[in-house]
Amino acid sequence: xxxxxxxxxxxxxxxxxxxxxxxxxxxxxxxxxxxxxxxxxxxxxxxxxxxxxxxxxxxxxxxxxxxxxxxxxxxxxxxxxxxxxxxxxxxxxxxxxxxxxxxxxxxxxxxxxxxxxxxxxxxxxxxxxxxxxxxxxxxxxxxxxxxxxxxxxxxxxxxxxxxxxxxxxxxxxxxxxxxxxxxxxx
Amino acid sequence: xxxxxxxxxxxxxxxxxxxxxxxxxxxxxxxxxxxxxxxxxxxxxxxxxxxxxxxxxxxxxxxxxxxxxxxxxxxxxxxxxxxxxxxxxxxxxxxxxxxxxxxxxxxxxxxxxxxxxxxxxxxxxxxxxxxxxxxxxxxxxxxxxxxxxxxxxxxxxxxxxxxxxxxxxxxxxxxxxxxxxxxxxxxxxxxxxxxxxxxxxxxxxxxxxxxxxxxxxxxxxxxxxxxxxxxxxxxxxxxxxxxxxxxxxxxxxxxxxxxxxxxxxxxxxxxxxxxxxxxxxxxxxxx
Numbered sequence: 001x002x003x004x005x006x007x008x009x010x011x012x013x014x015x016x017x018x019x020x021x022x023x024x025x026x027x028x029x030x031x032x033x034x035x036x037x038x039x040x041x042x043x044x045x046x047x048x049x050x051x052x053x054x055x056x057x058x059x060x061x062x063x064x065x066x067x068x069x070x071x072x073x074x075x076x077x078x079x080x081x082x083x084x085x086x087x088x089x090x091x092x093x094x095x096x097x098x099x100x101x102x103x104x105x106x107x108x109x110x111x112x113x114x115x116x117x118x119x120x121x122x123x124x125x126x127x128x129x130x131x132x133x134x135x136x137x138x139x140x141x142x143x144x145x146x147x148x149x150x151x152x153x154x155x156x157x158x159x160x161x162x163x164x165x166x167x168x169x170x171x172x173x174x175x176x177x178x179x180x181x182x183x184x185x186x
Numbered sequence: 187x188x189x190x191x192x193x194x195x196x197x198x199x200x201x202x203x204x205x206x207x208x209x210x211x212x213x214x215x216x217x218x219x220x221x222x223x224x225x226x227x228x229x230x231x232x233x234x235x236x237x238x239x240x241x242x243x244x245x246x247x248x249x250x251x252x253x254x255x256x257x258x259x260x261x262x263x264x265x266x267x268x269x270x271x272x273x274x275x276x277x278x279x280x281x282x283x284x285x286x287x288x289x290x291x292x293x294x295x296x297x298x299x300x301x302x303x304x305x306x307x308x309x310x311x312x313x314x315x316x317x318x319x320x321x322x323x324x325x326x327x328x329x330x331x332x333x334x335x336x337x338x339x340x341x342x343x344x345x346x347x348x349x350x351x352x353x354x355x356x357x358x359x360x361x362x363x364x365x366x367x368x369x370x371x372x373x374x375x376x377x378x379x380x381x382x383x384x385x386x387x388x389x390x391x392x393x394x395x396x397x398x399x400x401x402x403x404x405x406x407x408x409x410x411x412x413x414x415x416x417x418x419x420x421x422x423x424x425x426x427x428x429x430x431x432x433x434x435x436x437x438x439x440x441x442x443x444x445x446x447x448x449x450x451x452x453x454x455x456x457x458x459x460x461x462x463x464x465x466x467x468x469x470x471x472x473x
Contacts, residue, residue, distance in 0.1 A: 062276075062355075064272075064273055064276060064359060065273055065276030065277045065279075065280060065352070065355055065356060065359060066272040066273050066274070066275045066276025066277070066279075067276065068272070095280070095348075095351035095352065095354075095355055096347070096350070096351035096354060096355075097354070098351075098354050098355040098357075098358060099355075100358075124361075159262060160262035160265065160266060161266065161362060161365070161366060162262070162265050162266035162268075162269040162270070162362075162366075163265065163269075164265070166269050166272060166273065170262065184362075186358040186359075186362075
């Protein structure tokens, strides 16, 4: 054990509770289900604030109402900030405005494609309001210009709107014949 | 802690910090009772009752959808139905938490989901009916998602900011649910003679329970369901026409508002027994 001549003061041991540092730590937390994305990439992290007492408040917006990963995200953000020396960390969930796949960053979109998941196109404009618009009733899945993340072909088809997590859909490439996932537009 | 937006505290992280998300989650911190969260002029009891009814619809239908696991025609459908159920479960959790805040009782989502008997549930009876065949479940999902979507679109402008936020979020999810059900309705209805017949019988079985969706909201808190009727009937007619199916002229079965008064079919009890058995065997358990 190294003996020092004087004990370190709290200010020397603990990092300065700067907003920039808190934001940096929270932003680097990986998504539990899509670990190639950080919470910042996903657009789930909506803000990090540090008050005058050094209390950190990180705001998260769930992707879906029933997203089971939210609890893990909260716990991981809190744990990393605590480990980094922030003594009091609060996590709050922001429901409004609702999360949209448009918030996924360009870096996040590249990371998705690199890992075989087609990034989402622009989300449909279906904001709240009393005009529900026409119901899609096509018998066959919509053919959209989703590019295969493996071979780049645009000749792809949807096999299911729902996949292993709420935020993904199943597609198949008709050129290389490989299945792949699409990050759903909401 | 104080929040600058009332709905932020709705889904406050557990003070225990654990990654719980099933029974025993500690989802709601009783310290954050949020008395100030209900805007002045909003009837608290009416708001609580309204959130409870919408939460019960979602929880009961989510349980029915989960029962399709290992029984669906294809793996993709099983995944789809489970995903839809998960969305609804998420909506139920938020609505239950809101109900407990609004009525001042401080009851949590778990109190509402696991420790009430069938007579205390306020879901529409259509949600609790057994799954039947795939066509019946499809027709039920079509009706309930079309109705819930039309309702949530209007609730997004609610006087209660929490309910508005929950509804605004749910709109995006419900649009997917409605589209899923509409596609299967068309595929089966406009399919073979045999699939058409099965889908037609399913619609005939579901329709006597549709009237209950438009029962007046006694508390007068939310959107008057009567206002929603036009939009829903238009949507359903559009889908049924595409599916070459006629809209049945069905008389309401068992009264027009039974479920909302707690008068349920005999099917809700067994559903709740399965749903609640673990929580009741181990009250207070957490994991």
